[in-house]
Amino acid sequence: MAIFKLSVNNRAxxxxxxxxxxxxxxxxxNLGLVGTKYGCGIAQCGACTVHLDGKAVRSCxxxxxxxxKSKVTxxxxxxxxxxxxxxxxxxxxDVPQCGYxxxxxxxxxxxxxxxxxxxxxxxxxxxxxxNICRCGTYHRIHEAVKSAASKTN
Amino acid sequence: MKIAAAAxxxxxxxxxxTNSNALPVVVSAKEIAAGAIHxxxxxxxxTDNTITIVSPNPExxxxxxxxxxxxxxxxxxxxxxxxxxxxxxLDTTIFERQVTGGSxxxxxxxxxxxxxxxxxxxxxxxxxxxxxxVPASECSTENNxxxxxxxxxxxxxxxxxxxxxxxxxxxxxxxxxxxxFKLIGQAVRNVDNHNIxxxxxxxxxDFYREGMLFGMIQRPKAFGLKLKSVDSAAAKxxxxxVDVVTFDNNVAVVGKSTWQVKKAKDxxxxxxxxxxxxxxxxDHNRIFSQLMDSxxxxxxxxxxxxxxxxxxxxxxxxxxxxxxxxPHSPLEPMxxxxxxREDGVELVGPTQTxxxxxxxxxxxxxxAPEKITVEITRQGGGFGRRLAADYVIxxxxxxxxxxxxxxxxxxxxxxxxxxxxxxxxxxxxxAALDQKGELxxxxxxxxxxxxxxxxxxxxxxxxxxxxxxxxxxxxKSPITTGPWRAPITNFLAYAEQxxxxxxxxxxxxxxxxxxxxxxxxxxxxxxxxxxYDVDRMIAVIKTAAExxxxxxxxxxxQGFSVYFSHRSYVAxxxxxxxxxxxxxxxxxxxxxxxxxxxxxxxxLQQVRGGVVDGIGHAMYGALTFKEGAPEQSNxxxxxxxxxxxxxxxxxxxxxxxxxxxxxxxxxLPPAGAALANAFYKxxxxxxxxxxxxxxxxxxxxS
Numbered sequence: 001m002a003i004f005k006l007s008v009n010n011r012a013x014x015x016x017x018x019x020x021x022x023x024x025x026x027x028x029x030n031l032g033l034v035g036t037k038y039g040c041g042i043a044q045c046g047a048c049t050v051h052l053d054g055k056a057v058r059s060c061x062x063x064x065x066x067x068x069k070s071k072v073t074x075x076x077x078x079x080x081x082x083x084x085x086x087x088x089x090x091x092x093x094d095v096p097q098c099g100y101x102x103x104x105x106x107x108x109x110x111x112x113x114x115x116x117x118x119x120x121x122x123x124x125x126x127x128x129x130x131n132i133c134r135c136g137t138y139h140r141i142h143e144a145v146k147s148a149a150s151k152t153n
Numbered sequence: 154m155k156i157a158a159a160a161x162x163x164x165x166x167x168x169x170x171t172n173s174n175a176l177p178v179v180v181s182a183k184e185i186a187a188g189a190i191h192x193x194x195x196x197x198x199x200t201d202n203t204i205t206i207v208s209p210n211p212e213x214x215x216x217x218x219x220x221x222x223x224x225x226x227x228x229x230x231x232x233x234x235x236x237x238x239x240x241x242x243l244d245t246t247i248f249e250r251q252v253t254g255g256s257x258x259x260x261x262x263x264x265x266x267x268x269x270x271x272x273x274x275x276x277x278x279x280x281x282x283x284x285x286x287v288p289a290s291e292c293s294t295e296n297n298x299x300x301x302x303x304x305x306x307x308x309x310x311x312x313x314x315x316x317x318x319x320x321x322x323x324x325x326x327x328x329x330x331x332x333x334f335k336l337i338g339q340a341v342r343n344v345d346n347h348n349i350x351x352x353x354x355x356x357x358x359d360f361y362r363e364g365m366l367f368g369m370i371q372r373p374k375a376f377g378l379k380l381k382s383v384d385s386a387a388a389k390x391x392x393x394x395v396d397v398v399t400f401d402n403n404v405a406v407v408g409k410s411t412w413q414v415k416k417a418k419d420x421x422x423x424x425x426x427x428x429x430x431x432x433x434x435x436d437h438n439r440i441f442s443q444l445m446d447s448x449x450x451x452x453x454x455x456x457x458x459x460x461x462x463x464x465x466x467x468x469x470x471x472x473x474x475x476x477x478x479x480p481h482s483p484l485e486p487m488x489x490x491x492x493x494r495e496d497g498v499e500l501v502g503p504t505q506t507x508x509x510x511x512x513x514x515x516x517x518x519x520x521a522p523e524k525i526t527v528e529i530t531r532q533g534g535g536f537g538r539r540l541a542a543d544y545v546i547x548x549x550x551x552x553x554x555x556x557x558x559x560x561x562x563x564x565x566x567x568x569x570x571x572x573x574x575x576x577x578x579x580x581x582x583x584a585a586l587d588q589k590g591e592l593x594x595x596x597x598x599x600x601x602x603x604x605x606x607x608x609x610x611x612x613x614x615x616x617x618x619x620x621x622x623x624x625x626x627x628x629k630s631p632i633t634t635g636p637w638r639a640p641i642t643n644f645l646a647y648a649e650q651x652x653x654x655x656x657x658x659x660x661x662x663x664x665x666x667x668x669x670x671x672x673x674x675x676x677x678x679x680x681x682x683x684x685y686d687v688d689r690m691i692a693v694i695k696t697a698a699e700x701x702x703x704x705x706x707x708x709x710x711q712g713f714s715v716y717f718s719h720r721s722y723v724a725x726x727x728x729x730x731x732x733x734x735x736x737x738x739x740x741x742x743x744x745x746x747x748x749x750x751x752x753x754x755x756x757l758q759q760v761r762g763g764v765v766d767g768i769g770h771a772m773y774g775a776l777t778f779k780e781g782a783p784e785q786s787n788x789x790x791x792x793x794x795x796x797x798x799x800x801x802x803x804x805x806x807x808x809x810x811x812x813x814x815x816x817x818x819x820x821l822p823p824a825g826a827a828l829a830n831a832f833y834k835x836x837x838x839x840x841x842x843x844x845x846x847x848x849x850x851x852x853x854x855s
Contacts, residue, residue, distance in 0.1 A: 001392060017410070018392065025412040029367075034359040035352015037533070038411075039484045040565045044788035047484055075352030082351035091346040094754045097762055098214025099349035100484045100533025106350060129797040132788065134484045134534045135214045136765030137758060138796040 004064050008033065009077025019065035024048045026064045027074060035075035035103050039132070046131030049104040049111075050074050056111035075103040078110060086110045089148035097135035105131050109145045119149060196225055196269060198277075202297055202311030204231050209241035209248040210258045211505050212345075213483075213535035214762075215817040216755035217258055219344045221266060223751055227336045228270025228329055230294040231310070238344045243507035243527035251529075253505040254540050254636065256719035256815030259751065263812050271326045273317075280317035281308055331749065331810055340754035345531065355531040357502035358488050360560060365490070366395055367411050368551045368561040369418045371404045372571055375781030377429040377631040380404070384422035391417045398554040405551045411562060429631040431781035434477075437602060440628050441475065441579040444600045448626030453610035456681040457620035462594030466585035470659045474582070474648035476843045478602070478776040479575040480783075481637055482793060485533020486568040491548035492558035497524035498549060499558075503532035503539055510545040517549055536766075537636040541573050566786040574776060575637030576604035578644060582652040585620070590660030592671065594620040597649070601627055603634040607641055612717055613690065614653065616683035617675035631781065638766065639718055639818035644843065646716040647771060647825030654713070654830045655839065664713045664830070665698045685717045689746050692807055696744035697724035700805050710736065712830025714823040720814035722746040722807075725764070727800070727827030729835045736835035738768065738800045738828055743820060745804060748811035760820040761802040767824025769794025775844045792846075 006013045008031060015030045022041075027033040027050070036059055039047030043058040050059045051073035078084045086109045089095075096102045105128070112119065112127045119127075124145050133141065196206045206222035222238045225231075243251055250261050274294055281299035282289035285306055293300050300307045331337075348355055373379065383404050385397035393413030398405050404421055408414040430436075463469060489502035491514070498520055504510045507527040515522045532539060548561035563571060578601045585594030595618040599607035610623040637643060657667035669691060676687045694715050697703075703711060708730060715724035728740040741764050750756045773792035777784045785791040829840040838850035845851045 018412070021410075021412045025410065029410040029412070032361065033352070034354045034361070037356075037485070038358065039486075040788050042565075042787055042789060045484065075350075078351075082347055087350040090350045091342060094340070094342040094346065094758070096214075096343050096346055096349045097216070097758060098212075098484070098532060098534045099343075099345060100356060102349050103352045125797050129795040132484065132793050132795060134482060134536075134766075134793065136762035136769070136794070136799070138765060138799050139761055139802065140758065142796065 004067070006064070006067060006072060007069070008072040009074060010071070015064060017064060020063050022060050023050070023062045023064050023067055023072065024059040027059065033074050033076050037100055037103055039101065039104070044132070045101070045104070046108055047101050047104040049107040049131070051107060051111055054111065054114060056108050075107060078107065084110060085148040085151050086113065086144070089144040089151070093140050093144040093147055095137050095140040095144050097137050101131060101133045105133065105141055109141075109148065113145070113149055117149060119145070121146075196229070196273060198273070198310050198314040200311050200314055202235055202309045203237060204229070204235055204297070204310070205237045205239055207239050207241040209251050211251070211253040211503075211507065211529050211532060211535070212240065213253050213503075213505060213532040213539065215253065216343065216752060216759065217253065219341055219755055220259060220751045221262065222344070223336055223341055224263065224266035225270040227334055228267045229274050230296070231270070232297040233336060233341065235297050240529055240531070242529060243511060245508060251507055253535060254537065256721065256817040256819060259813045260720060260815050267328050268326055271328050272322050275323060275326060276317040276320050277310055277313050279320050280313045284308070284313070284316065337749065337751050338753060341752050342754060356485050356533050357490070357530040358485055358533070358562065360490050360501050360530060362490065362558055365558045365560055366407045366409065366555065367414045368405055368407045368548070368559045369414045369564065370547055370551070370561070370567070371406070371418050371421055371423060372567070373402050373425055374570070375431055376572065376633065377427060377431045377781040378425040379428035381424040381426040387422070388417040388420045391420060396555050397421070398551065400550050400554060403547065405554070407551060407555050407557075407559060415564065432630055432632065433779050434777040437577055437778070441600050444626045444628060445473075445579060445581055445598060448600065450598060450624035450626050452622070452624045453606060453608050454615055454621065454623045454681070456615075456618070459594055459596060459620045459622040462620035463583070463585045465587070466594060467588045468586040468659055470584045470586070470656050472582055472652055472655055472839070472841060473579060474651065474841045475579040476577060476644035476648070477774070478577045478632065478634075478778075479637060479770060479774050480569045480776055480791065481536040481538035482569065482791070483532070483534030483536055483538055486565055487538070487544040487563040487571070488561060489545045489548040490558065490560045491545070491552040493518055493520075493549055493553040497526070499526050500545060500549070501528040501530060502545070502548070503530050503535070504542065504545060505532075505535045505537070505539040506542065510542045513542045513546050514549045517546055518553060536638040537640065538573060541635050543573065565788070569776075569791060570783045570786050572633035573635040574632065575643065576607070576634040577602045578604055578607045580607075580645070580648045582649070584652070584656045584659075586656070586660050590662060592618055592656060592660070594618065596621070597623045599625040599645070601625065602630045602632065603628070604641065607645070609642060609645060611682065611684040613675075613685055614671055616679050616681060616685075617671035619680045621680065632778065639821045642716065642718040642822040643767070643770075644825070646714070646718070646822030647829065647843070650714040650716065650823060650826030651829045651839065651841070654826070654833065663704065665694060665703055668694060668713070668715060686722070689722045689809075690715065690717055692809070693722045693724040693744040693746050696805055696807060697726050697742055700744065700803070701726035701728070701742040710831050710834035712827050712832065712834060714826035714830060716819070716823040718819045718822050719817075721748070721816060721819035723760075723819050723823050725823045725827035727831035729831040731835060736832055738831065740801045740803065741768070741824065741827055742803045743805065744807065745816070745820065746807040746809065747816040747819065748809070748814040750806050751813060756806065756816055757804050759816050760804045763818070763820030764802045764824045765794060765799050767821040768800065768828055769798070771825035771828060771843050772798070772845050775847065
């Protein structure tokens with residue numbers, strides 16, 4: 001066990017865990033930030049997606065020891081009032097069915113749009129295909145990413 | 154009870170729906186809070202004009218937590234913006250059929266929910282009429298208000314709630330004319346969207362309790378093995394580990410965090426011994442062949458003289474179709490919180506059958522069901538997996554053994570290799586055609602691995618063929634199975650609708666015309682009992698054909714499929730086009746008859762999601778076995794459909810005013826054949842085995 005100093009959603013945390021603990025479980029079990037989800041544990045489904053210095057990463061395979069001084073943003077910290085354009089689009093397009101994968105989808109989409117504010121349909125499909133939605137809300141995920149892109153620009 | 158306390162004063166209506174003639178009961182908030190009166194469903198109106206509606210059935214992504222309250226709010230003439238929806242906990246003294254399964258919740262509750270809203274509306278009008286000293290018949294309602302138009306008076310429901318709560322509810326209540334619905338039929342967004350999009354703790358896996366321990370279980374790694382010995386010394390010595398306990402064939406590790414427990418579980422040294430056959434997929438193929446020809450078949454339906462029909466046939470068509478075992482793969486793996494105390498049990502988590510969970514835990518612990526509480530969380534999918542209570546019993550077992558509150562977590566690997574799969578099945582179809590190409594004989598034999606009855610003997614085409622035999626053979630396998638979204642029909646529909654395409658072709662008939670002719674026959678001169686609604690089926694077929702411009706599109710290869718399941722009817726046309734020499738499924742046009750559509754947005758997505766699910770598993774889903782052990786354990790080996798692999802899905806609902814007949818499952822069954830039949834049009838090759846990706850015809854295509 002060791003103390004890891006983490007910056008999550010612009011707040012400083014100390015986590016007393018083993019260095020190989022994936023960031024996902026530190027967020028969920030130690031910091032109480034359960035918005036980031038466990039789906040597969042092997043970076044296949046994307047439910048655990050968070051931002052590390054603004055880039056989308058899979059927190060289920062990211063050992064806490066390698067986070068270092070990077071700033072972590074989770075779904076809880078994506079916006080103060082839950083009104084990030086992607087979050088708003090998810091509600092307006094009525095994306096969620098069960099909702100379990102959607103935090104990961106939103107975090108993937110938000111990082112993507114920051115990098116590519118005006119994506120083509122192909123770019124949306126190619127990026128969002130990294131995240132699994134077992135309910136099959138893909139049509140609306142696509143639509144919501146497009147809608148968010150049109151509103152941020 | 155929470156609701157009553159939170160809502161403060163106001164009108165509480167409890168409705169005892171245990172029988173259809175039961176009377177609504179009006180009581181005060183105090184009585185509800187004290188639990189003095191038993192109800193089966195209720196809504197409350199706060200003095201602040203807020204309306205709280207409890208949705209008792211588990212929400213697994215089917216949209217019930219939005220749709221149920223919409224029905225109550227419609228009859229109440231509530232202002233939807235002022236409605237709060239709350240998930241009810243298990244309470245068999247208040248609620249009835251707190252189950253999510255069989256696409257049955259809305260059909261079951263439709264009338265009950267409408268009466269709940271209508272009764273409250275009636276009482277609010279009575280209260281306003283008394284206050285204004287005007288006849289109730291002159292009052293109307295809209296948007297949380299009672300109006301008296303003649304005098305221009307209006308009062309909010311909140312202001313009337315207390316007075317209304319003192320009135321006696323009528324024994325008979327008039328429901329709205331369905332044509333005047335304002336909210337039902339609109340697109341209403343999922344009530345939990347904001348909480349989901351901001352990462353609020355909603356799901357079972359998100360549940361935390363101070364002092365709670367985390368548990369994981371190592372189950373036998375193959376079906377047919379049993380526990381021989383456990384060496385847990387290394388695991389116990391690892392950081393954060395509190396205990397290692399054994400029950401049945403399971404070794405449970407309990408500790409202070411998920412990761413510590415997972416690592417310790419991996420460090421267990423366990424020896425197993427053989428308790429039953431360790432079956433491999435090759436064995437299953439051999440067993441299928443043997444039982445297909447020599448098995449003792451159970452006759453499911455028989456009409457006419459099948460032998461004579463086949464003897465006299467001008468043409469006989471025969472084909473076999475096969476489907477593999479499938480895990481459910483809800484994205485939230487199995488998990489449950491249990492706290493077994495001496496005087497009761499607290500259970501919290503995702504379950505489609507909270508009552509079963511409680512009953513099983515009562516049996517395990519010897520604690521009376523009324524001392525066991527079940528809190529239902531939002532669930533990250535279910536697909537039938539959470540109809541089983543195995544993981545709830547495990548959680549209770551572990552909590553009992555370690556005498557502490559425990560959240561039991563399955564890893565994805567546990568979830569995929571832990572059983573309760575869709576059964577693997579092989580079908581043999583045979584059809585006899587006469588000189589004119591009329592279907593005079595039909596045979597279906599299903600061989601299933603722990604499938605129960607792998608046929609649906611009374612579904613179409615039964616009733617439309619004079620000489621028909623449907624039977625089945627069962628193989629008892631150590632591999633555990635259970636209902637998987639649209640049980641049996643999720644693969645039977647594909648096989649049957651693909652085979653009918655083969656028969657139509659052999660008869661030289663258009664697939665749509667062929668099906669319609671059979672249905673006309675079922676209507677005019679039915680062969681035995683017809684247990685589906687022929688007209689509803691014809692209507693979806695015609696709508697799908699019309700909307701897809703069937704047979705008239707150039708360069709588009711169309712495949713037709715139609716199925717009746719869970720009381721609803723869905724026809725689909727799959728459209729493939731050749732791109733760079735490869736057939737690509739571009740579009741699926743669906744015609745759906747689920748009766749009245751409650752939520753236009755949720756229903757549209759339910760159909761799209763069902764098609765995506767059906768296409769995805771038909772294309773890619775396969776769980777294979779080697780000596781009893783699943784060969785795939787996570788999403789790297791077991792492929793789920795992704796955004797780049799989906800077709801567009803166009804949905805048309807039939808507007809026939811029939812009370813809702815269910816939509817959680819019916820869009821899935823026809824999807825596989827819509828794809829397979831389009832594929833045949835494009836390539837002249839039949840796909841007779843799922844997953845299609847493994848079929849020779851598909852090699853090199855996707």
